[in-house]
Amino acid sequence: MTAPARPIEQPTAGATAWRPAFIRSLPLRVSVFIICLLWTVPTLGLLVTSVRDPKNITTSGWWTALLHPFEANQWTLNNYQTVIASDGMGNAFINSLIVTIPSVAIPITIAAFAAYAFAWIPFRGRGILFTIVVALLVVPIQMSLIPILQIYSAGNLYGSFLGIWLAHTGFGLPLAIFLLYNFISQLPRDLFESAAIDGATHLQTFIKLVLPLSIPALGAIAIFQFLWVWNDLLVALVFLGPGAEVRVLPTALYNLIGSRGGSWHLLTAGAFITMIVPLVVFLLLQRAFVRGILAGSVKS
Amino acid sequence: MAVARTESPGLSRYVLPILGLIALGLCGAGILVLYDPQGGPNLLASLYDALGNTSGATALRNGEGDQVVAKILLAVIALAVGVGGIWLLFIGVGGAVSMLQAKWRDRILPWVFVGPALVLLAVFLVYPAAGTILRSLQDDKGQFTLANFAVMVEPEFTQILRNNVIWLILGTGLSVVLGLIFAGLFDRIRRESLAKTIIFLPLAISLVGASVIWGFVYAWQPAGQPQIGLLNAVLVGLGGQPISWLTTNPINIICEIVILVWLQTGFAMVVFSASIKGVSGEVLEAARLDGANERQLFARVIVPMIRGSIITVSTTIAIVTLKIFDIVYVTTGGRFGDDVVANRMFHEIFQFFEDGRGAALATLLFIAVLPVMYINLRNFKRQQVEG
Numbered sequence: 001m002t003a004p005a006r007p008i009e010q011p012t013a014g015a016t017a018w019r020p021a022f023i024r025s026l027p028l029r030v031s032v033f034i035i036c037l038l039w040t041v042p043t044l045g046l047l048v049t050s051v052r053d054p055k056n057i058t059t060s061g062w063w064t065a066l067l068h069p070f071e072a073n074q075w076t077l078n079n080y081q082t083v084i085a086s087d088g089m090g091n092a093f094i095n096s097l098i099v100t101i102p103s104v105a106i107p108i109t110i111a112a113f114a115a116y117a118f119a120w121i122p123f124r125g126r127g128i129l130f131t132i133v134v135a136l137l138v139v140p141i142q143m144s145l146i147p148i149l150q151i152y153s154a155g156n157l158y159g160s161f162l163g164i165w166l167a168h169t170g171f172g173l174p175l176a177i178f179l180l181y182n183f184i185s186q187l188p189r190d191l192f193e194s195a196a197i198d199g200a201t202h203l204q205t206f207i208k209l210v211l212p213l214s215i216p217a218l219g220a221i222a223i224f225q226f227l228w229v230w231n232d233l234l235v236a237l238v239f240l241g242p243g244a245e246v247r248v249l250p251t252a253l254y255n256l257i258g259s260r261g262g263s264w265h266l267l268t269a270g271a272f273i274t275m276i277v278p279l280v281v282f283l284l285l286q287r288a289f290v291r292g293i294l295a296g297s298v299k300s
Numbered sequence: 301m302a303v304a305r306t307e308s309p310g311l312s313r314y315v316l317p318i319l320g321l322i323a324l325g326l327c328g329a330g331i332l333v334l335y336d337p338q339g340g341p342n343l344l345a346s347l348y349d350a351l352g353n354t355s356g357a358t359a360l361r362n363g364e365g366d367q368v369v370a371k372i373l374l375a376v377i378a379l380a381v382g383v384g385g386i387w388l389l390f391i392g393v394g395g396a397v398s399m400l401q402a403k404w405r406d407r408i409l410p411w412v413f414v415g416p417a418l419v420l421l422a423v424f425l426v427y428p429a430a431g432t433i434l435r436s437l438q439d440d441k442g443q444f445t446l447a448n449f450a451v452m453v454e455p456e457f458t459q460i461l462r463n464n465v466i467w468l469i470l471g472t473g474l475s476v477v478l479g480l481i482f483a484g485l486f487d488r489i490r491r492e493s494l495a496k497t498i499i500f501l502p503l504a505i506s507l508v509g510a511s512v513i514w515g516f517v518y519a520w521q522p523a524g525q526p527q528i529g530l531l532n533a534v535l536v537g538l539g540g541q542p543i544s545w546l547t548t549n550p551i552n553i554i555c556e557i558v559i560l561v562w563l564q565t566g567f568a569m570v571v572f573s574a575s576i577k578g579v580s581g582e583v584l585e586a587a588r589l590d591g592a593n594e595r596q597l598f599a600r601v602i603v604p605m606i607r608g609s610i611i612t613v614s615t616t617i618a619i620v621t622l623k624i625f626d627i628v629y630v631t632t633g634g635r636f637g638d639d640v641v642a643n644r645m646f647h648e649i650f651q652f653f654e655d656g657r658g659a660a661l662a663t664l665l666f667i668a669v670l671p672v673m674y675i676n677l678r679n680f681k682r683q684q685v686e687g
Contacts, residue, residue, distance in 0.1 A: 025489075028485065028488060028489065029489065031485065032485055032495055035495075036499070039502070040498055041530065042516075042562070043502070045516055045517065046512070049516065058526075059526055061526070061527065061533050063533075094371065094372075097375075098371055101379060102378040102379050102383075105382060105383045106378075106379075106382035106383060106386070109386050110416045110420065111417060113413045113414070114413060117410045121409065122410075123406075123411070131680070132426075133421070134677055135677060136421060136425050138669045139429055139666065139669070140619075140665045140666055142432075142623065142642055142645055142661070142662040143425075143432045143433075143666050144424055144425060144429065144432070145658075145662070146431070146432055146435060146659055147427065147435075151423075160334075165378055166420075166424070167424065169382075169424075170423065170424025171424060173417055173421055173424075174421065174425070177417060201394075202413070203394040227503075227504060231505070231506030231507065231508075231509075233625070233626045234626065234646075250506050250509075253506075254508055257512065257515075264516060264519070264528070267515075267516075268512070271508075271512040274506055275505050275506070281504070282501065282503075282504035283501075286497065290500075290570055290574075293570055
């Protein structure tokens, strides 16, 4: 945090020392700027288009609107109004919330208990069962579609919220158990020994000791699972189906592409509605998310 | 940890089992409501009846009225049963088991903790995987056959398999290389975290959303008309002819891969960036003293030292590319020579009703990820031995 000192130092350091360094780093700065610009422009185009008057969208590129941004009459929120009300994005938004919240909370709860037992309660078959969990990490969801679909059709679970909650719970468990195991098994052994000496049962140790200490890991996994479920198209298509009653945001956006293919003013607004919640969650909780990614992929 | 078992008075001996029973009862009742397709509206209608709001109740029973409230009620019950019920179940059964003799307690308690997870894994992953492999080897009448795999050598399917290989190589390769380059570049600038956030942000966007974003970049109008897609506008501005990017094979495959790379590069970059920060300053200093320039330093010192992360990231993204579905399904439906295994599988099941072929395609994906499964298991075993 020496930044405040810099303006005073620079003149004394002299132009000779400062300028070559600046020029030398110029290609680096320029290339970083170009990279960031390239990565942002597609999303920017979407945002700008979603608030433009539809009649301008088909006749001129979205970037032309940025040349005269203060002509207020070219901007409108009508596109959003239309997709939310008449194209069902509002209903889909509520469905997405209803699908996502239990699909995040339930698997994490179940995974936490399992991870604790795998890490700290010795029992017969523990090694082989956890090996199976690790193996299941990479099994493609595609392997589950046909048999589960048959079970769901027979058991009247197709197209129901209960069905998709259970499916997301099952599919999310391996990663949740694995990441939580990595975290919980790293907790110091002394902690558990002293708890056992105090006569605490495993249930008490888990609730009073392990859960509070695991909040960072639980948070990171919650973000993972949230992004996965909220953004999922395949599981929703297969187990919820295309019915308007239960349609979630990705399916609704896909349907919009089918029915309003050329209407970019609606597609862009619809796409932004699907993105807004994950983007906000992501920006607010970026650190926790990064921690989760690193816990999953880098061994310390 | 003051709540020692020996100190607990008789009360808790009875409270815990009773809680367990209540949990079972609540779970059962909740599941009944959840299982009933009209459970939400019916329950809310009964509530409205109890409150004297008969018109609201009738509307709900006719599929009208406050359907949104009914849905939210259903979700609240799901949360209560799913989380609350499971908690009560764990505590109730766990508490009951804790009262048993030590010998039995230690045998049963772990299964109470892992039981629900194991049941769900068995039902949603293990059993279906076995079923899918079996189905891929059967015809519609249940006779064993290799026909579902035999069709895979027909041109229609070899093209699909080839496309998946292109996805695997280009999608993984570009994401990893760009992730490495960005991590190396951003390590040297002052606003590192801002640049990283910008590259990382697309990871929060769904593949469907990303497909719409890029579909607009690739938008095409016939020559002579104003190009509203950025890519064709640039192309025409440079004096070229507009290209219909998503319908022209094989360029459409590349265009679709770019969408995934745009998302996954941020993931690769974040992991590499953390690993680069873990490379010791002394090693870098020593290499600099030996006369290595910055580029050599990156290629010959840093990259080899973070090899482990590169392998992990590569396998993770490789699996994503093998299973790629959303992008192809949304942008073209795989109709322009750009079909892939997961998309074709979906169409085999829901459009052609060829479950056997669908199962065979899924089994191919499964076989393709087996090497990664092996690597994961080996790493895990090694970690166990070291830990």
